[in-house]
Amino acid sequence: MKILNSIPKNDGFFMPAEFEKHYGCIIIWPERPDSWQYGAVMARKAFAKVAEAIARSEKVTVIASDLSYDTAREALPDYIRVVEMSSDDSWARDYAPTFLKNKNGEIRGVDWYFNAWGGLVDGLYFPWDKDNKMARKICDLYDIDVYDIKDFVLEGGSIHVDGEGTVITTEACLLSEGRNPKMTKKDIEEKLKNSLGAEKVIWLKRGIYNDETNEHVDNICAFTAPGEVVLAWCDDKSDPQYEMSKECFDILSKETDAKGRKFKIHKIPQPKPVFMTDDECGGLINFNGEPTRTPGERLAASYVNFYISNGAVIMPGFNDKNDETAKKIIQDIFKDREVIQIYARDILIGGGNIHCITQQIPIFG
Amino acid sequence: MKILNSIPKNDGFFMPAEFEKHYGCIIIWPERPDSWQYGAVMARKAFAKVAEAIARSEKVTVIASDLSYDTAREALPDYIRVVEMSSDDSWARDYAPTFLKNKNGEIRGVDWYFNAWGGLVDGLYFPWDKDNKMARKICDLYDIDVYDIKDFVLEGGSIHVDGEGTVITTEACLLSEGRNPKMTKKDIEEKLKNSLGAEKVIWLKRGIYNDETNEHVDNICAFTAPGEVVLAWCDDKSDPQYEMSKECFDILSKETDAKGRKFKIHKIPQPKPVFMTDDECGGLINFNGEPTRTPGERLAASYVNFYISNGAVIMPGFNDKNDETAKKIIQDIFKDREVIQIYARDILIGGGNIHCITQQIPIFG
Numbered sequence A, B: 001m002k003i004l005n006s007i008p009k010n011d012g013f014f015m016p017a018e019f020e021k022h023y024g025c026i027i028i029w030p031e032r033p034d035s036w037q038y039g040a041v042m043a044r045k046a047f048a049k050v051a052e053a054i055a056r057s058e059k060v061t062v063i064a065s066d067l068s069y070d071t072a073r074e075a076l077p078d079y080i081r082v083v084e085m086s087s088d089d090s091w092a093r094d095y096a097p098t099f100l101k102n103k104n105g106e107i108r109g110v111d112w113y114f115n116a117w118g119g120l121v122d123g124l125y126f127p128w129d130k131d132n133k134m135a136r137k138i139c140d141l142y143d144i145d146v147y148d149i150k151d152f153v154l155e156g157g158s159i160h161v162d163g164e165g166t167v168i169t170t171e172a173c174l175l176s177e178g179r180n181p182k183m184t185k186k187d188i189e190e191k192l193k194n195s196l197g198a199e200k201v202i203w204l205k206r207g208i209y210n211d212e213t214n215e216h217v218d219n220i221c222a223f224t225a226p227g228e229v230v231l232a233w234c235d236d237k238s239d240p241q242y243e244m245s246k247e248c249f250d251i252l253s254k255e256t257d258a259k260g261r262k263f264k265i266h267k268i269p270q271p272k273p274v275f276m277t278d279d280e281c282g283g284l285i286n287f288n289g290e291p292t293r294t295p296g297e298r299l300a301a302s303y304v305n306f307y308i309s310n311g312a313v314i315m316p317g318f319n320d321k322n323d324e325t326a327k328k329i330i331q332d333i334f335k336d337r338e339v340i341q342i343y344a345r346d347i348l349i350g351g352g353n354i355h356c357i358t359q360q361i362p363i364f365g
Helices: A038-055 A069-075 A129-141 A185-196 A240-254 A278-282 A323-333 B038-055 B069-075 B129-141 B185-196 B240-254 B278-282 B323-333
Strands: A022-028 A059-064 A081-084 A098-101 A107-113 A146-153 A166-170 A200-204 A221-225 A228-233 A264-269 A312-317 A338-343 A359-362 B022-028 B059-064 B081-084 B098-101 B107-113 B146-153 B166-170 B200-204 B221-225 B228-233 B264-269 B312-317 B338-343 B358-362
Touching: A022 A038, A038 A059, A038 A069, A038 A312, A038 A338, A059 A069, A069 A081, A069 B129, A081 B129, A098 A185, A098 A359, A107 A129, A107 A185, A129 A146, A129 B069, A129 B081, A146 A185, A166 A185, A166 A221, A185 A200, A200 A240, A228 A240, A228 A323, A240 A264, A264 A323, A312 A323, A323 A338, B022 B038, B038 B059, B038 B069, B038 B312, B038 B338, B059 B069, B069 B081, B098 B358, B107 B129, B107 B185, B129 B146, B146 B185, B166 B185, B166 B221, B185 B200, B200 B240, B228 B240, B228 B323, B240 B264, B264 B323, B312 B323, B323 B338
Parallel strands: A022 A059, A059 A081, A107 A146, A166 A200, A228 A264, A312 A338, B022 B059, B059 B081, B107 B146, B166 B200, B228 B264, B312 B338
Antiparallel strands: A022 A359, A098 A107, A221 A228, B022 B358, B098 B107, B221 B228
16 A cells, blocks of 8 residues: 555546445444443444445445454454444544545545544544544555545535535534634635645535534435436425525536536435434443433434445435435436335434445446 | 355365465564564564565565555565554464465365464463454455354364365364353364364474464474474473374374375474563553563474575574574475574564464465
């Protein structure tokens, strides 16, 4: 593994879209007792279901700590690879490498700086050093070269790309005080374009209400094809999500992508608000001074937090009346893929959803 | 990774000889402070030299703990892969999987039980659980199936094969009280043949004097071709090694291999006895009650403890007058391979040598 300090865009490398062909997917096994209630028992079942659904059409590697290797191995089918690696938590989207490719089919990783969604300003745990080391270690594991972009704080969930030059992100996250406060919006835009081999950055303002990632784009909006996006939608004007989604819609309606195309916007209704219960909060083992969940806290549930595998779209369900409607919309968009809906409350409680716990590796070679 | 409980021999799998074509090699980065003097600084330099020498002709993966990953990565060239995995120490020969192949070019691993060279009888450290888990984890890492042979205690260094049906081992080790005391010699012979896909086991009596592994065969005798072995030799009748080597010679002189061939035996002179110094013992951080080294203790130095890579033979040197002689003998045997001699005192002090810290993976696919 070479550690590269050049600029990906200058080297002809760019991030392909998630809906393009994958080699496989990385998932990190949940363990952290202040993230995953009651010893992560239910979370592990949900993670295993996601891993199995993805593994039907691409190679899945699950990363587990030394402590959890044996039980992960036993919980997962034998066609899923389990590899030991240390981490602070289980968000492959945010700190597994962002994978780039070039026109010759070579792939490389990007190693951003990860500071637990806001560092000492409003980060969600401390320390975050093991997570922050994972991207490089994973590139080493796959024996591919890695771009060292440690001078820039970014989580993979805060960007989406169409693979044809367009990046979409949110101001709430990328302009937050806890990430790159010394960089201007223009600096950040240049950094994204250079690092992702892109031409244009589209800035949404905000994401999903009460999303503790400072409102990652991957919870509210995702590319489903070049020129096409899905957007989490709320019809209830009394819900703070209404204004947030509407603002995104207005921006996207006026915008064009890097190729000059107007966007086709598919609205996906939100499930009705999901709240932490007393029992769920009681299952978390917290330590002193740590930001934590409280009973009644609203969780950032959204159907948009799905993963596109080679053969399927794996999307969350919440036992909500909108589960079926959302599934149908996704199925109409992805006509060639099976839509697999997995009950995901036990992932949501940890602070994210199916897209957040996965990271695709483009096909290579 | 499938965990298999069938018998490798019945499945058509067998262990190829080390001198056959490799895919690559596994090495575990030294760290343990009671094995590697003065923070493993010198040991790491020696390990890195071995890794680089092997990497000239095959893919090397170095396994490092979470703690040591960064420094291993920095100490090794970028064409060597570094992968995180927990271990108790650094003896890939003894507890990385034994790799088998079949006639279709498939490979599988063997997961023996490892008990630190003698368990609670005369083992060298406790606990040994992380080492004992490595074979399975490494098979998972390489995405190959593994035979569960945990009902049998064996270290890879206690066997050598010619890839044509012959296994060579020592009674001192395999019949030791600390390994499989309930099995008869015949039981063990059957187990070896079934597990390694072999037809015949040749039993040497002993190995190298004061070898704390209970005298592993890989320190005294190795196959260099079918029907050809090297044997560590001692001309000094006052040295206990004299009788030990002579007994091996006598056995090998009378024996035939699985194909009925007589052995061509190449004698390799021993370096003059090597002893631990006060300073070296002072660099070890021991804990209470542990067996440890004492100043003046004789170390089990031997030139036979070499690794055969695709393009080279990587052999130890001891700054001894016999270094050159031994190198010349090896070079005459391996005419098509470069012989690379590496000063190995800093590996020897840890309790083994170049063969002990390596494990070859046969070519596959």
